[in-house]
Structure formats: structure tokens, C-alpha cells
Amino acid sequence: MSGIEAALTETASAVDEFLHTAMPEPDGPEAVLFEAMRYASIDGGKRLRPLLVVASGGLFHVGRQNLVRTAAAVELVHCYSLIHDDLPAMDDDAMRRGKPSCHVAFDEATAILAGDALQALAFETLASPETHADPAVCCELVRCLAIAAGGHGMVGGQAIDLEAEHAMLDIGEITRLQQLKTGALIAFACEAGAILGRAPRAARQALRAYAHDLGLAFQITDDILDAEGDPTDMGKAARKDAAAGKATFISVLGLDRAREQADMLADQAAAHLDMFEDKAELMRDIARFVVERRT
């Protein structure tokens, strides 16, 4: 297993362990809700966002428990957004992470509520003294995650994406859409390590620049995988964008230029980390992984 795969696996298992503790096996009449929350969050996905938290925190000697709890909070927000995005009224996707979507495995009402409860759990997790002994750090985490996840971040991007089905976006508009929809949460994951480590402003700035390029590289690669990927490998439907006639990086740039652009952005992301010298090796590996992955 390569270094990055080992790091992903290790992060995934630490996050899962936390999620098992935070959402114990359900009991009582609310059992179904907790089953749905567990179904949609435990043991699924690459855990790229958690790994970004762990890797960025590694630059500043942040404690293991602080990193794992923060990583789990980011993943909880990501998972809740996937549940809601998959709903019939939204993207209407029946498969997610290689299994039936939450509303298919349970029902729509339960899926809506499970997403809502996962979002609340993310903020509960960050606001706890177990996430950081300094409440000012916890507040900063809550505030930054809420902004990244809200109307001026992830949810705003999803709203623009819905509108985009009726409008031909240009490359600038697609870039902004994706910076909100996927970029904001990825940026928070990269910055979280610096917040936890009370890093100096310049370091935080560098991570923000890295996250900006990484987020776009990630999304362009997602569009490439959607255009040519295998739905079985990906664990979800493919070629949905083209079928919907949606403007994507591929429809605007074409496959070859999109691939070049993603590569260039990954290199550029890594270059922002020069000040961290050898300590940023994992962060640089993540940038390569993001554009070279097959799922």
C-alpha cells in the first residue's frame, strides 16, 4: 500500500472509531434515525477531508484526539450534505458509496432528519473541550466550519448548482460554483490544522492558497471521472452531468485541457507549501493523489 493509501486507511479507521462512540448502536423509538445517521457516515468514502485535517495539523504538532474529532466533524458535514444532495428533490441519486443512498435504504423523511442531526453533531463535536482545551480555538473551528458549510459556502454552491441546470455557465461561474460547493469544506479541512495549532498568519495563508488550488483540482478530476469513470468503481452513477446537459469543467474545457489544468493546479497547490519544507510531504502527496485517483 502506498503512503497515501495507508494514511487514508488509518484516518478512516480513527474517524470511524470516533463516530461509533458519538453515535452508539441505537435503542428506543429513535433507533431508526440513528441507524440512518450511522449508515450514511460510518465506514464509507475515501475520507479525503479528514486526511486533510490530519495532514495540516501534522504541520503544527497538534494532538491526535484534537485532529480526529475535528476530522470527524468535517466528515459529518460532508456526509449530511451527501444525504440531502441525493434526495429525489435534489440530485435524485439512488446509489452512494457503493450502496443504496440513505433515502433509498430508509425513507425520505428519515434521510432528511438524519442529515439534519449529523450537521448538529458536527458542531456539538467541535464545541467540546475534548476537541481543544482552549475554547477560543473551538469557537474559531465552529465559526469557520459554519461559514464553509452555510449559505455563503457549501449550501450556497449547491443552490447555484441547481440553478445551473437551467443556465449555461462560463468557466468563471463554474469555478465559483465549485469553490463554494466543494472548495469551501476542503479549505476548512486544510485550515483546521492551522486553527488547532494556532499557527502564524503566514502559515495559515499558505494552507489557504494550497486548499484553493487543491479544491479546483479535485473538482476538475471529479468531472473527468464522471465523464469517463466506471460507476461500479465509483460507487455512484456516472455521466450524470452530460446526461443533464449541465455545464462542467469538461463541457467547457474538453477532456484534454481539463486533465492538464488539474495537473497544473496540483503542482501549484504543492508549491504553496515550500515554507513547511519536508514536513509537508503528506500534503504534497495528497495533491498528487487528488488528480491521479481513479474513483
Add this chain to the structure above:
Amino acid sequence: MSGIEAALTETASAVDEFLHTAMPEPDGPEAVLFEAMRYASIDGGKRLRPLLVVASGGLFHVGRQNLVRTAAAVELVHCYSLIHDDLPAMDDDAMRRGKPSCHVAFDEATAILAGDALQALAFETLASPETHADPAVCCELVRCLAIAAGGHGMVGGQAIDLEAEHAMLDIGEITRLQQLKTGALIAFACEAGAILGRAPRAARQALRAYAHDLGLAFQITDDILDAEGDPTDMGKAARKDAAAGKATFISVLGLDRAREQADMLADQAAAHLDMFEDKAELMRDIARFVVERRT
């Protein structure tokens, strides 16, 4: 106008002013999302939960801005839950607060996203230094609101409520359901003033006892209004519970005993506030108002 009505009006206008600032008139392609968020949260409802924050904070000389921001955060969570509860997959209500529900005025996808963004905004608001200069206080607010709103609180109650349509609940089960579904957020509103005021444990305990009885009195009165209320006055559908054959306080206790029970609980709630002497007059008025209201 009675004292309580004046207090409700004043609180409502302070909360609305904050919400206007927090969600300025929309611009750009995410305009529809922000329109929906504003539609579902500004200028609507009695603002009972915000008044409870203001009234409980008044016991401990909490600053006006701290109270208004916290009150708005509670109301944002309440409003997001109403949007999601009204969705076709949930309670399927077309009217709310005297106007079309959010998903009717916009569409389902926008309503889901608007609810999600309002929840994030609630936590963003609480985690800001403008809500309290001491970050430990902000963290405590975030943590307690997240617990009250999440799977072990409001969302858990809503999940049990959905299950309850297929099961005949007894009085103990209905009480627990309502303590989660509406009681948890009301309890947070009552406790928020004590958190902001760094009140001694005994005072916080008293407020929790008050909130417990008030929450039940509120819900029993809601059931009474649903059974005999006028949908035009209420601004939403009435007699839905009976039509759905749902177990409520009325179906189990009958109207007369339910009315007695609500009255008794309101008196009991007020009695928990003896330690605050005259300062708790507004809190006592709220308890009476909760059982005497007609909408």
C-alpha cells in the same frame, strides 16, 4: 397591549433587525437560496423562544446584543425545523405562519437547502465574539444548542413523531416525544440566559425545571389549539392530528383534563422561579401566556 405582547413585539423586531443584517437582500446566482432563508425566518411567528432567551437573560443583567444574537440563533434553528417538517416527505403542510410553506413558495430543493443554511447560520452566530466576549460562553451555547437541536433533542423527537403515526403511544411516550421535539429547544432558550450570565448552578437548575414544565404546558396547549383552533387564526392547518389518527395529549387525556394539566404545569413552572423574586415577573407572565394564547 399587555406587557407580554409588548415584550414579544419588541423581541420580534430586534430579532428581525439582526436577521436582516445576517442575511442581507440576496444578490448573484445564490439569490433564491437567501430569499428562501429570509422568507422562512424574518417577520413570522410569535417569537416565543427568543422572548424566553431575553427574559432569562434579564435575570442576570446580560447585555442586549448578547441576548438578541442568542435569541436569533434559537429562532433560526426553530425556523429551519419548520421548513423541513413542512416538506411533503415529512408532515406535508402547505401553510405556515399564515403564508405558503417554504417549499410551496419556492421548491422542495430550495427549501431543504434553506433549512440547512439556517442551521449553519445559527451556529455561526453563537460562535462569534459578538455573542459573548468569553469564548467559553460561546462554546457552551453552541454545544447546548447542538445537543438540543440534534438526534437526542429536536430531530430525535421529530423522528419519533414520524414513527408514532404507526404506533399507539401512551402518555409517558407522548411526553418523552414532546420533551424532545419541542421541549429541548424551549429548554435551551430558558437556559441560554443563565449561560450568557454565567449564573450559579442553582439558578440554572431552577430555569431548567421551569423550562421542563413550560415545554409540556406549551405542547398540550398546541394540541388543544389543533383540536379546536381556527386555521385562519393559527396560520396553519388545524385538526391534522385527529385526521391522522395520531396519539396526542388530547387523544389520551381528553380536552378537559388536558386543559387542567396545562394550567397546572404553567403554575408549577412559575413556582420554580421563587428564588428570583420580582425579577422573574416576565418569565411568570410567559408561563400564563403559553397556556392562555389562542394561536
